[in-house]
Amino acid sequence: MKKRMQSNIIVKHIEEYSSFYIFHTVLLIMGVIFGAIVVNSLTGTQKEDLFYFINTFFHQLISGEVLSAKETFFHSLSYNSKYIGLMWILGMTMIGLPIILVLLFLKGMVVGFTIGFLVQQMGWKGFFLSFVSIIPQNIVIIPIFITVAVVSVSFSLQLIKKLFVKSLYQPFAPMLARYFMFFGCAILLLGFAAFIEGYITPYFMKGILNL
Numbered sequence: 001m002k003k004r005m006q007s008n009i010i011v012k013h014i015e016e017y018s019s020f021y022i023f024h025t026v027l028l029i030m031g032v033i034f035g036a037i038v039v040n041s042l043t044g045t046q047k048e049d050l051f052y053f054i055n056t057f058f059h060q061l062i063s064g065e066v067l068s069a070k071e072t073f074f075h076s077l078s079y080n081s082k083y084i085g086l087m088w089i090l091g092m093t094m095i096g097l098p099i100i101l102v103l104l105f106l107k108g109m110v111v112g113f114t115i116g117f118l119v120q121q122m123g124w125k126g127f128f129l130s131f132v133s134i135i136p137q138n139i140v141i142i143p144i145f146i147t148v149a150v151v152s153v154s155f156s157l158q159l160i161k162k163l164f165v166k167s168l169y170q171p172f173a174p175m176l177a178r179y180f181m182f183f184g185c186a187i188l189l190l191g192f193a194a195f196i197e198g199y200i201t202p203y204f205m206k207g208i209l210n211l
Helices: 002-016 018-041 044-063 069-091 097-164 172-199 201-209
Strands: none
Touching (some): 097 201
């Protein structure tokens, strides 16, 4: 019964904010496309320097000289938690609403740039390498980023309505409590994504690099 209630709440939330989810998903996809296009704007020297750095990382990965799985786990969890934490805080400021959209776009741009650069420099091997190094953890991370952006934007809009529409009465404490609880759940899911990035993804990458 409890699981059914939780699933109903999730379905109801998605239905209520379906237009928000569509908009934010399209925004992130636009960021991915833009990031892939930006690769072509790099100069030859910039591409060589960046590829040298990445190639060095790959050699260190194969030889086991990079961060340990535990260190990668905590680094990933820390970075992504701070990123969505910024969105979460901006959602409570009202004026930070457009910055939330920019952060989501930038997330897509980083993913698109990484995939585009590896494919351009390494061909099919770069495609498969970007697939195994980016996709596994981002299957979890990207939906979280989109959902955090949607919830933060909707919370910000609710605050604006509460401030300017005097006839609209909605208790603030329960609304804020749900906002805190959602952020806590997002952190837990990011922990799962960090586990994938630290303990699973490196093995996929080593497999492709050794081909």
